[in-house]
Amino acid sequence: MSSSIENLTEKNQYDFFSKSSSKEDLPYSPEEVEYKDETGEFDVYEEEWDHVVEKRKRFYQRKRFWVRCILILIVFLAIFIPLLIFVILPKLVQVIVNGSTMSMTQLNMTDVSETSMKVSISGGIGNAGIFPATIEFPEPIIVSWEGHQLGSMNMASVKASGGTASILDSTTFTIIDKDAFATFSKDMMSIESFTWTLTSTVQVRALGRTIRNVSLTKNLNMLGMNGFNKVTIDSFEMPGDAPNNTGAYVRLVTSMNNPSPIGVKLGTMVLDLHYNGTYLGQVTSTEAVLVGNSPSPMTLEGILIRQTNQTDLDKISSLMSTYLSGGSALTSAKGVSVKPDGVNSVSWLSNGLLSITLNVPMKSPVALNVIRDIQIMDMDMIFNKSTPYAPTASSNTVTAGFKLPFNITVGMESVSNIMSIVYNNKVLADINAAVWNQNKSDVPNGLLVFNLPPSPLVVKDDAHDEFGQFVSDLTINPEQTFTVQGFANSVSETPVGVLALSNIPFTSEVTMKGLNFNAIDAVVTNVVVSGGTPDYITMNQTVALPNPSNLSVTGDSVTLTVFDKDTDQYLGELIIPSLNVVPGPNPTSTQFLFHPENDTLRDLFLSEYLIGYQFPLKVVGYKNSTEVVEMQTAMSMVSLNSAAPGLSPPPNLVTSGTADSSLNTLLGNRQTIVVVGTINPLDTELYISGQVTQVSWRGNFFGTVNATYEQTVAPKGSANTPPLILQHPQGFSFGVFLATQLVPAYPMIAFGGTMVPFDLDILLSVRVGGVNGYPATIHYKQQQDIFTKMTL
Template sequence: MSTTSNERLTEKQAKKSDENLPYSPEEVEYQDEKDLDPFGEEEYGHHVEKRVRFYQTRRFWIRCIAILIVVLAILIPLIIFVILPKLVQTIVNHSTMSLSQLNMTEPTETGMKVSLIGGIDNAGIFPATIDFPEPIVVSWNGKQLGQMTMSSVNAKGGKAEIVDATAFSIIDKEAFATFAKDMLTIKDFTWSLSSTVVVHAVGQTIKDVKLNKELKMLGMNGFDNVAIDSFTMPGDAPDNKGAYVRLVTSMNNASPIGMTLGTLVLDMFYEGTLLGQVKATNAALVGASSSPLILEGTLFRQTNQADLDKVSTLMSNFLAGKVTMTSAKGVSVKPDGVNDISWLSNSLLSLTMKVPLVSPTALNVIRDIQIHDMGMNFNPATPYAPIASSNLVTAGFKLPFNITVGMLNVSNVMSIVYKDKVITDISAAVWNQAQSDVPGGKIVFSLPPTPLVVKEDAKEAFNDFVADLTVNPEQVFIVQGFASAVSTTPVGTVALEGIPFKSEVTMKGLDFNSINAAVTNVVVIGGTSDHIIMNQTVNLPNPSSLSVSGGSVTLTVFDKETDQFLGELVIPELKIVPGDNPTATQFLFHPTNETLRDQFLSEYLTGASFPLKVVGSKESTPLVELQTAMSRVTLASTAPGLTPVQLLVTSGTAESNVNTLLGSRQTTTVVNMINPLATDLFIGGQDTEVWWKSNFFGMINAEYSQIVPAKSSAMTPTLVLQHPSGFEFGMFLMSQFIPTYPLSALGGAMVPFDLVALMKVRVGGVNGYPATINYKQRQEILTKMSLSF
């Protein structure tokens, strides 16, 4: 059966092929039945005929296409004429509009020109063009303010940019004036925008689309962020009317709405005092931007003391870099410089702006301070509170005002900063003003005696500060503080207070360790069993402008060559001023080395000079502020000997005869001793060699007690000159001495002898300071040699 069917099909297909027909009607019917066969060609082990599914048939797709054409014919008009307008309206309703700038120019009573910058968001996924065939009406608080036309806007990707220049016509002048007034002061506001627009999208034009938007924008909020870029006074106003003033301000306009102001006049106030009036020309506020506003005018002269006090505070704060809140109130505004616009004038004239007056940069009014001289008087009764004074202090003074200023008096609260630490304050109620050249930028004044109060935690630092000024050639430190001055100005006599200053000061130091303290007028005035007392004048040259007064000071004196101790130098009253300082001192001489002691005193009597080293220590002064300074002092000095040099032996007689010459060989002698010191000199004996023309003539070895009064003379007791024994001395007398001085045997002759003496003395009297004087001199002595026995 299967074979028969296949044969029949083959015949029919061949016939059909001849007729170029796909299937005969019978074949189609048969084929459809075959398509319904769910089994394959082989089932259960034998061949089965395959059937075609319904969606694979031509008939099915013809029916689908027919149905689709019918549906589209109904749906497309429905989308275009019903759904699309509603969809567009929905998109317009849900879109958002914003303005980043809306600047008003050329204002009139009925309108103005406006320039717009803004955008539209959520404008749908399809590119579209929005036309505004009708003006957009702007309403606020339920009242129509005005209307404006807009150019077409192109949207793409759901966004559109608005950049346009158009005209704004005022509908309700009273409502617009109220809005303009409030807009200047409120933080934000909302406009209602309404119009009918045309949208071109997806190849279609949708008309009569309603535009109703709430546009929330920032107000100008009273210009709460006004900034002063500069504040100057270019000069004095004529006729004693005050001072010219010029302010450059930045009007920070948070609102997107800007406007042309033209000529703007403002009154300036501070705490109710009318300061003056200023005017700006070609003034404009740019929306959502900071706009420069240059104001020029006059600060009025004040005569009322209460007003002067406020002006004083204002100027002082400005110079000190402090913020002073002033206010500006509108007087007039004329966009074209001539005519008022009522709605603009009323809004601005009702506005009072807060203007924080402060310099944008630190002014550094007082600079380059120089302390030309400075005195510090230390007192043990008031430690760390020395009295400071200065005859001449100068300071650079630079006001940011080009007005006439005169200083009546100056006062300061000054601190000294040393090595980054505030060590002391100087507070003077009034600094004595000498002269000022404010236009030339210089103030000259003096500091009356004022306590220099050292801070509790800075005492060690202050000690170092004083020490460095004492031993260094120069010292750098900082002075800082606040200055005040009563000044005459074109706006009245004002008190400028609390003006900060900070300046580096370089002062010459005492440089003690580099000076040579010359000693003059040395006078030995006394002696005790412990020391010799010498008065002298020590010059302490001071190359600096620093003066120091510090009571009693005791320094240790060393011999510079041997570095051995000699004694103490006492300065009863230390007072150092610039220049030479011849200072009365006392030297307590008591070396620990007896050889050095005797050598020093012996050479002193011969007028020799002595190089010395004078050293300080913390024990040198009872003043705690000066102890560190004294511990660092090492002075060089040179002390002179006795001036003029005087002979200790001024005259004498020597008597002998043949018996003594040939027998005991002794000559009795008496000499006149001179005491050049200003204190008694006790002589306890002497060992003296007597020489004549390099020939040893004899020796005096004597112990005795003798007081030679101060600055006086005395004859010694009779002393025995023991001549040398032996034949040689006899031959010397007979062959050389007597032939040279024959008169010595005939009544006496003045014979020059060389004396080399070691005298045991006490300087200051019997109980004075003991020493041995090694002394040499040549002296003519009356010599008598009797030839009788």
């Protein structure tokens, strides 16, 4: 070994270092090797060194190792590849086919016959392996159900990729066992689910190889049609009357929900309709199709027969009432025949469809709003304190739009309603009338006209305050909008019989003119002072309460407060013994209890009344103006303008008079004895307790009567006062006045007397109503001719 090392070249030195594991393995140090190489001593030992180096390599770094591996691999592949292709791959494909899944999303049947039909298929395959493959069906697929072979069908090849494949095919399904298929058809239409078993032999092309004779057995769990348990009505029409009074044409557009992936073209289908055991009629659908796994629109047309039996009529009435009211009435449809080509029936299909009964809920998809646009042309409400919150309502004319969703002849024999008044989104009261009498209804043109007989208007227990506000708004406002809602009932002649339609809902806004009370001018006429007590004067008068609306209100006694409009001072109460406000002027008999708190205002009112002046008034209500609780809020809002007229024409209270004086009287105490004739223009006794009268002649003061006496003047009567003293002015000037003006103007005064016109300014102390009447002071001015004479 040592001699071989001496012949290493410089190159071998580097190889040696590069291939050795470590310096410790070398027989010489690097420096010694380098020296030896320079002398050339290592050259003769190169081959021996290569052998040493070769022995020190790892096994996987040797070429011999890799040569052996390649030889082994070639032998392995030569054995495995044929084994894979001819033995393993077919078994692997079978395993994949066995583990794959198959689903059917739709299988629609057309051109149905007793032995075959065309089918269009859509579905999919899952878990089909990781390799792209093409599945081919060289043999028909056999479809079995519960151990019976139903039929067979060919299928086109399917390409799988990424473990899935889509099935989309159109083929022919050939029935193998007609009886079994009929039984299956019957069950499939009524049950929730079923299982088909598909068997066949397929071939799979994958990895460039075609694997034949692969067995296919798949169970398909599919939904059944479940009796079409979700049939809906999209529209229900009666286009017209059937001929010869046999009933009414009917047209139904239905949606038959088919949860099963199996669909079928039914062609012409005939059904019998029933409701609660009553036969309704027969309908037919042409071009009927059940689409798999989808709602199927279907139009059914036929005739609803005329009913004559009362029990059947009651059931039809219930059916129509429920439908018109927006409810759901469950009818049933029983199959009569199915003819796919419109002429010939297919037994297995007919048996299947005829074995089930379709439940068809008759319900309109939209609100029908049969009764609309209600207008109350007039309304009368009678309130009575003995029946609180239960006034009586009536109307001469109520109109309503009437629109049935049917184009059939309808004759309205009677109408009744349960109506509620809704105000500010709250139900206030119900009107429950047994019969609303018809007036001039025009049903063909959709107009109902009827009147409401007097009926209770029952206010809800929780709506007393709101109803009071409703009455108030109708009383005060020029117009008011509210809502009426409820249920209508009618007895109607129709092509299917005389039907009692009930509980048909309606809702409509109604706008009525209000009384607009506060805008009226309450004209007062025929004022009569009819009595008096120590506390007040009673005046009877007629007050006009004009009503521009068609609303009538009748109530019990109403008391309003009267104020002087100019000063807003209290005058008394206006009593309406029985309120009855109807459309029009409403002249109303009232009583005015006159007892102002201000004496000056009291005297002014009476004085102006006697001389024919109008006294402006303000008449207002308050909560306790009436004992009718429903009207209290309304009365508290009343504020009317009015005026109390005076006597017309105004009378002269002094009708005559005499004045007796002498020269001594004039020159002495300056007193004249006068007697005055007076009248009482009132319809009650007038008790006079005295007067203060200023007498003037042509603007010259003539004297004063200041007398206290007692005198009662009968109603509309007259009387002379007792002798009264007219006190003339003192002083020389009055004598000059007599000598230079009065006597020269009326010289006959000194020669037996003559009529002289004097101006009288009277303050008359009275009691209206007699000696125990209401006290007042009447201020009165008048010019009166008084027979005046002067003696020596």
